[in-house]
Amino acid sequence: MAVRTSRCYALMVGTATLLMALFVGTPCLASPPGWSVRQLTVDPMAHFSPMTSGDRVVWTRGNGNDNQICTWTPSSGTRVLTSGDRDRMFPVVSGDRVAWQARDDEGHVQIYTWHAGDIAPTQVTNIYPFLYFAFLHPDISGDRIVWQSATWKAGDSEVTPLPGNGMYPRVSGNRIVWQGSDQQIQIYTWKVGDPASTALTNDGLTNSSPQVSGDRVVWMGGPYDSQQVFTWKAGDATPTQLTSDPHNHDAVHVSGDRIVWQGFDGFVAQIFTWKAGDLAATRLTNDLHEHRESSLSGDRVSWVGYDGSNYQIFTANPLPKATVYTPVAPSTMYRGRSATIYGYVAPRHTSGTYLATLKFYLRNSHGVYVFHNSVNAKRYYYSTAKSKYSARVSLPHAGRWRVRAMHSDAGHSTSYSGYDYITVK
Numbered sequence: 096m097a098v099r100t101s102r103c104y105a106l107m108v109g110t111a112t113l114l115m116a117l118f119v120g121t122p123c124l125a126s127p128p129g130w131s132v133r134q135l136t137v138d139p140m141a142h143f144s145p146m147t148s149g150d151r152v153v154w155t156r157g158n159g160n161d162n163q164i165c166t167w168t169p170s171s172g173t174r175v176l177t178s179g180d181r182d183r184m185f186p187v188v189s190g191d192r193v194a195w196q197a198r199d200d201e202g203h204v205q206i207y208t209w210h211a212g213d214i215a216p217t218q219v220t221n222i223y224p225f226l227y228f229a230f231l232h233p234d235i236s237g238d239r240i241v242w243q244s245a246t247w248k249a250g251d252s253e254v255t256p257l258p259g260n261g262m263y264p265r266v267s268g269n270r271i272v273w274q275g276s277d278q279q280i281q282i283y284t285w286k287v288g289d290p291a292s293t294a295l296t297n298d299g300l301t302n303s304s305p306q307v308s309g310d311r312v313v314w315m316g317g318p319y320d321s322q323q324v325f326t327w328k329a330g331d332a333t334p335t336q337l338t339s340d341p342h343n344h345d346a347v348h349v350s351g352d353r354i355v356w357q358g359f360d361g362f363v364a365q366i367f368t369w370k371a372g373d374l375a376a377t378r379l380t381n382d383l384h385e386h387r388e389s390s391l392s393g394d395r396v397s398w399v400g401y402d403g404s405n406y407q408i409f410t411a412n413p414l415p416k417a418t419v420y421t422p423v424a425p426s427t428m429y430r431g432r433s434a435t436i437y438g439y440v441a442p443r444h445t446s447g448t449y450l451a452t453l454k455f456y457l458r459n460s461h462g463v464y465v466f467h468n469s470v471n472a473k474r475y476y477y478s479t480a481k482s483k484y485s486a487r488v489s490l491p492h493a494g495r496w497r498v499r500a501m502h503s504d505a506g507h508s509t510s511y512s513g514y515d516y517i518t519v520k
């Protein structure tokens with residue numbers, strides 16, 4: 096993709112043996128609410144260009160003499176896929192298949208692939224005598240691999256050129272997007288079998304780094320010194336702009352309806368994420384070190400972060416949500432008199448004094464429910480599958496009220512119940 100350039104090689108520092116283990120260490124970042132952040136690498140070498148598919152993360156590791164392709168999953172840990180003194184870059188992953196570009200024995204740049212279970216990588220192209228410094232920017236979706244100006248799928252007898260002069264292409268299924276090389280750089284999409292490509296932008300501004308997942312496309316666009324994040328989904332009349340601050344944004348990726356990017360907080364680069372339906376983006380990093388080169392698959396995000404000594408690999412995923420059942424409240428209450436309001440949370444919780452927070456809203460003269468106050472509800476045993484929350488509550492004003500329960504803890508992100516309604520006399 097466009098944001099990955101030879102600047103990565105400036106990060107290759109230190110020396111190490113080829114088979115140095117990549118130990119999982121203690122995270123140097125505090126996990127934000129609703130997320131679990133894990134550091135995957137702790138060694139003196141540079142790590143960059145992470146990509147994610149499901150729970151598999153791939154990246155490039157360098158020690159100043161050669162670059163190797165590495166992969167990690169929660170079940171199998173870290174594996175180094177390559178060996179020997181060659182330049183390898185731009186790893187991409189789809190499921191358990193990984194692809195990247197590297198020099199062959201003659202110094203030409205080719206596309207290579209590896210699948211979980213393979214003994215060694217396979218060279219999948221031997222068609223063009225690519226030059227030593229060519230940047231092919233490969234991408235992969237299932238068995239389809241795409242690179243600059245061409246695409247190929249396992250079983251094809253020859254490559255298929257992309258319509259137009261496609262740069263930095265990305266693929267999802269049979270839909271491909273790329274950055275055009277016209278004077279004002281625009282974003283295009285094409286589906287295998289379509290007679291022609293479709294321009295998604297025509298605004299006279301610089302648009303770059305397109306990514307695609309299904310029918311959702313994201314890219315960066317705007318003035319050169321203030322690139323913003325945009326998204327478009329098949330059927331949309333116009334693109335949607337997700338950011339509007341005066342800083343540059345980079346490393347934008349998409350998976351389903353979740354988007355992640357690298358933003359600037361005024362001091363260093365940080366990682367942000369947004370999902371369709373969110374009111375605002377979530378900032379995943381919040382320290383004084385640089386975080387960049389973000390990627391994601393589903394809701395799992397990975398990126399490169401500086402730990403004070405070297406660039407390491409981090410990953411994060413949102414915590415699961417507990418099921419919060421709608422509270423049971425009396426249909427009628429009286430001012431100044433307490434009543435019991437209770438409900439349930441699944442799965443069963445075995446620790447903590449309080450299980451839920453009851454949030455009360457009073458209807459005003461315009462018929463709008465306005466938040467009034469909160470009450471903590473204690474945890475009680477109910478069954479092996481659920482815990483009960485309960486609180487004694489008095490409401491100070493006559494009128495129509497409604498209440499819902501909220502649950503959040505170290506193992507679950509915030510979730511809400513439905514509403515129950517109360518008339519106070």
